[in-house]
Amino acid sequence: MLRLRLGPADLCRVRFADRLHPVGTTMLACQALYDAEAARTAPGPAADAATAAGRVRSAASVLRHLLPARGRLPDFLTPLDGLESVAAGLEAIRAAPVRRVRAEVAAAYAQLPATPLRRRFAEADGETMGLFGRALGIWHDAVLAPHWADLTEAHRHHVAGATAQLATHGLDGLLNALHPAIRWEAPTLTVRTWWSASLSGTGHGLLLLPSPLAGPHPRVLVEPGRPVLVVYPAPVPHLIRGTAPDPLGRLLGSTRAAVLRRLAGPGRHTTTALGRAVGISTSSASEHAGALRAAGLVASVRDGGAVLHRLTPLGTELLDAADAPPAAGA
Numbered sequence: 189m190l191r192l193r194l195g196p197a198d199l200c201r202v203r204f205a206d207r208l209h210p211v212g213t214t215m216l217a218c219q220a221l222y223d224a225e226a227a228r229t230a231p232g233p234a235a236d237a238a239t240a241a242g243r244v245r246s247a248a249s250v251l252r253h254l255l256p257a258r259g260r261l262p263d264f265l266t267p268l269d270g271l272e273s274v275a276a277g278l279e280a281i282r283a284a285p286v287r288r289v290r291a292e293v294a295a296a297y298a299q300l301p302a303t304p305l306r307r308r309f310a311e312a313d314g315e316t317m318g319l320f321g322r323a324l325g326i327w328h329d330a331v332l333a334p335h336w337a338d339l340t341e342a343h344r345h346h347v348a349g350a351t352a353q354l355a356t357h358g359l360d361g362l363l364n365a366l367h368p369a370i371r372w373e374a375p376t377l378t379v380r381t382w383w384s385a386s387l388s389g390t391g392h393g394l395l396l397l398p399s400p401l402a403g404p405h406p407r408v409l410v411e412p413g414r415p416v417l418v419v420y421p422a423p424v425p426h427l428i429r430g431t432a433p434d435p436l437g438r439l440l441g442s443t444r445a446a447v448l449r450r451l452a453g454p455g456r457h458t459t460t461a462l463g464r465a466v467g468i469s470t471s472s473a474s475e476h477a478g479a480l481r482a483a484g485l486v487a488s489v490r491d492g493g494a495v496l497h498r499l500t501p502l503g504t505e506l507l508d509a510a511d512a513p514p515a516a517g518a
Contacts, residue, residue: 191385193376193386193387193389202393205397207340212277215266216403220401223403229422233401256296256300260296260382268414272460284312290310339401339424353365381407383408395417396420398420399420402422403421436506447477448486451498460494462476
C-alpha cells in the first residue's frame with residue numbers, strides 16, 4: 189500500500205496526461221496482456237499478442253525474459269519524457285544513468301533466476317539494451333499500433349468522464365472516483381499498488397493517466413522535481429472495442445489501414461502527426477505513407493520542413509467501400 193501525502197502545491201496542480209505514452213504504455217502492456225483478467229480490458233491487443241508469430245513472437249520472448257511477468261517495473265523503463273514516439277521513449281530510457289539502471293533492474297530481478305541476458309541487461313550493456321529496444325519496437329508495432337486509435341479514444345473517454353466528475357463533485361469526488369484501489373482522505377492519497385511506502389508529494393503536482401493497459405493495479409512513479417504520476421486501469425468502452433472483422437486490415441495490414449483511416453479525419457496530416465496518432469515512429473509512418481502513395485491511395489506534398497499527406501479519390505473510395513455497413517440480409 190502506498191500512502192502519498194499531498195501538499196497545497198501538489199493539489200493546485202492536479203491534471204490529466206493529454207495522451208498515452210507510447211513506450212510507457214508498451215511496457216505496461218507487456219505485463220498486462222499476459223494477465224487474463226487485465227487482458228479483458230483491451231481485447232483487441234490481447235488477441236494480437238496471443239496469436240503473434242515469427243519475429244513478433246521472438247520479440248515477445250525477449251521482452252518476457254527481460255521484464256518481470258507481473259508487479260513493479262523498473263522506473264527508468266516508464267519515463268515521463270519521450271512522449272512523442274516509441275523512438276523518443278527509447279532514447280529517454282537509454283539516457284538513464286547506468287547506476288540507476290543497475291539498481292532498479294537488480295531489484296526487479298530479486299525473485300528471478302539469473303541468466304546471462306539478464307545479467308547483461310542489469311549492467312546496461314549497450315548491445316543488450318539495443319536488443320531490448322528493437323524487440324519493444326517490433327512488439328509495439330504489431331500488437332498496439334493497430335489499436336492505438338481505440339486506446340487513445342478510451343483514454344479521452346475516461347478523461348472526459350473524470351472532468352465531469354471534477355466539475356460536479358470537486359477534487360475530493362474526482363480522486364475518490366478514479367479507481368477502487370485509489371482512496372483520498374485529505375491530505376493522503378492511498379493507492380493499492382505493487383509496492384509499499386509512505387511518501388510526501390514532490391510539490392510539482394499530480395499527473396493522472398487512465399490506461400486500458402495499466403494492468404490489474406494502479407502504477408505510481410515518484411521522482412524528485414517531477415509531478416507524481418498515477419496510471420490507473422481504465423477499460424476500453426464497449427462501443428469502441430472494434431472486435432468486428434476488418435477487411436481493410438486484412439488487405440493492407442492493420443497498421444497501414446490505421447494510417448489510411450487517420451488520413452480521412454480532420455487535421456493537418458504531417459508524417460509526425462500520423463505517427464503520433466497511430467502510435468508508431470515517424471520513420472515507420474513515412475514508410476507506410478510511401479507504400480500507400482505508391483498504390484495511388486495517398487498524395488504527399490512538401491510544406492516547408494514538413495510533408496503533408498492526404499487521401500486521393502482512389503483512397504477515399506477504398507476506405508468508403510471497406511467501412512460501409514453490410515448490406516441488409518448479408
